[in-house]
Amino acid sequence: MHLRSGELMFGVAPTILIDCARQLHRLAGQPFTLDDFCMALGAPIREAKPVLAQMISEGFISTQATSSSVYLATPKLGQLALSNISEGLPRAQADALLTRILDQAESVNADPLKHRCEVVRIVVFGSYLTEKEVLGDLDIGVELKELPRQHEQDWNSRYRDLLRGLATPASKVKSLLRLRKPKQISIHDLAEVLRLGTPYRLVFGEQLDSTHASPP
Structure with missing residues (x-):
């Protein structure tokens, strides 16, 4: 995954987003909540919710079938967790x-x-x-x-x-x-x-x- 240091992703600095992805994957495949996402992103709910919505839309995160307020990491989020920032x-x-x-x-x-x-x-x-x-x-x-x-x-x-x-x-x-x-x-x-x-x-x-x- 190609992330540049000067470009934002979902309005977030790539270093913050990569760290967020790594924290969520440390949950070892367990479902997580909006509060968990806020803690991983290091942002309040009002700032984190739009980022979460975009990541769901782009396939980085999915909603659990039994509850729309519980989320799951996808393999695409795994790719983000393993990403580095480079100039290409x-x-x-x-x-x-x-x-x-x-x-x-x-x-x-x-x-x-x-x-x-x-x-x-x-x-x-x-x-x-x-x-x-x-x-x-x-x-x-x-x-x-x-x-x-x-x-x-x-x-x-x-x-x-x-x-x-x-x-x-x-x-x-x-x-x-x-x-x-x-x-x-x-x-x-x-x-x-x-x-x-x-x-x-x-x-x-x-x-x-x-x-x-x-x-x-």
Whole structure:
């Protein structure tokens, strides 16, 4: 989803709207009320109600079948919750970045002992799945698997690293996949993408089994 820092969405600054979406999704799929929406938006009812009405109209929020005063988050709100603010990324550039990310994943998996981690799956989601020529950024979800420690000294070393605030194998691999382009590549845990019900496309690894959510 493409949000620019200088543009309002539903009359609200994008940073506020993204934070609101993230708070509502922390309810783990539970219905919420107008009061909940006001708290998440940080606005009084008179200001929040028009925003809520527009978000319902645009499909970010739906009303519960049994009560028009109880609301539910939709997958589109999940996309908003995972959005970042950027000045735009041309699709051709996003395609080139995705190719480099997949090459980096192959490189990590070619020597997992070196990285103490494997890339299991990578998915793309957000504006990349649309036909837009300018995207907000390249949103990817990743599933990583850290390799087990084999020796006691490995565990001691890992413990010392954690105490010193050093990166874990998984965080180091995420950094590699980000290609030092944090403003253009947004990396999320695949579990978060699935939890938010956001449509996605698998681009690396095997398909998820039937116990997981699947793209439309």
